[in-house]
Amino acid sequence: MGEIRDMMGTFELYQPMELDGALDLLRRHGSDAWVLGGGLDTFGWLKDRAKSTPVVVDLGGIAELRGIQVNEDGVRIGGLTSVWDVATHPDIATRFPVLARSAESVATPQIRTQGTIGGNVAQDTRCWYYRSGWPCYRAGGNTCYANAPGALNREHALFESSRCVAVTPSDVATALVALDAEMEIRTVGGTKSVRARDFFIGPAIDIRRMTALGSDEILTAITIPNTWASKPAYYEKVQDRKSWDFALANVASVLDVQGGVIQDARIVVGGVAARPLRMERVESAIRGRAINEATLEEAGRLAVQGARPLQYNAYKIALTRNLVKRAIREASA
Numbered sequence: 001m002g003e004i005r006d007m008m009g010t011f012e013l014y015q016p017m018e019l020d021g022a023l024d025l026l027r028r029h030g031s032d033a034w035v036l037g038g039g040l041d042t043f044g045w046l047k048d049r050a051k052s053t054p055v056v057v058d059l060g061g062i063a064e065l066r067g068i069q070v071n072e073d074g075v076r077i078g079g080l081t082s083v084w085d086v087a088t089h090p091d092i093a094t095r096f097p098v099l100a101r102s103a104e105s106v107a108t109p110q111i112r113t114q115g116t117i118g119g120n121v122a123q124d125t126r127c128w129y130y131r132s133g134w135p136c137y138r139a140g141g142n143t144c145y146a147n148a149p150g151a152l153n154r155e156h157a158l159f160e161s162s163r164c165v166a167v168t169p170s171d172v173a174t175a176l177v178a179l180d181a182e183m184e185i186r187t188v189g190g191t192k193s194v195r196a197r198d199f200f201i202g203p204a205i206d207i208r209r210m211t212a213l214g215s216d217e218i219l220t221a222i223t224i225p226n227t228w229a230s231k232p233a234y235y236e237k238v239q240d241r242k243s244w245d246f247a248l249a250n251v252a253s254v255l256d257v258q259g260g261v262i263q264d265a266r267i268v269v270g271g272v273a274a275r276p277l278r279m280e281r282v283e284s285a286i287r288g289r290a291i292n293e294a295t296l297e298e299a300g301r302l303a304v305q306g307a308r309p310l311q312y313n314a315y316k317i318a319l320t321r322n323l324v325k326r327a328i329r330e331a332s333a
Helices: 019-032 042-048 083-088 090-095 097-104 109-114 117-122 172-178 280-286 293-303 315-329
Strands: 012-014 033-036 055-058 068-071 074-078 182-187 190-195 218-225 233-238 249-258 261-270
Touching: 019 033, 019 055, 019 182, 019 218, 068 090, 074 090, 083 090, 083 097, 083 109, 083 117, 090 097, 097 172, 097 233, 097 249, 117 172, 117 218, 172 233, 172 249, 172 261, 233 315, 249 315, 261 280, 261 293, 261 315, 280 293, 293 315
Parallel strands: 012 055, 033 055
Antiparallel strands: 068 074, 074 218, 182 190, 182 218, 233 249, 249 261
């Protein structure tokens, strides 16, 4: 197990002022380079010495990675934009309230001011066995300590466990998947766009990563189309305490309702799998149905179908069922 020393090891620090310079540094140093945004995840790792790196590339001086642009196609948010700016932007609050509410639920005002939206979605899991330096599957070892007999796994996964039972810690990720956001990613070779639902990955795809972001890539922006602009929306985060805590589970939903009948829906649950889990069976089942108790009961039943609780997290089944029901009922209220 790693020792907590609250003192970082040494590394080479680069502070490029241009995006091309940062990308060139990542190309030159490969997997030895660690990308630094707001630093809230990074400095935890480095101070605890559970991970180390010979090279840090600080993106803080690259102005083009900051800012929120509203245009006729939707909203574009620079990857280095603070979570606070996302939570308080008037256009986002009006057109995409589910995103504003999710950003507002992140930790504390101080952390929202320092933390970036890119860092929030790219942060590593908070499984304490992994964060404490235990040699688990995710750390390159050959077991999952959180899934061992007697393990403390109250906060861990219900779904899509593949050796690892860690969950995504991001609050805004559920909202971005619900809004069909696109992640803009740059490398030295060019720019590509990845759907938010594909950006977040589970252990069956790559147990060492939680996103599709490669070591030579930078998340430069997140774009949100107008598809769900100003539609009924709902976000809720359930946590042990109201401030500075990660979600036991959260839910984000947007609905298209006409004449009391659901035409389309996006419902995404976090904290129950390694990635934000889109409830596609629920979405399919509620299309064309009126919002009533029968619809909500069916949605809740489908939401937890296939859940596989661990020793101490079976409560998440009822929690997920009720969150999904509320995400439909309250969004349309």
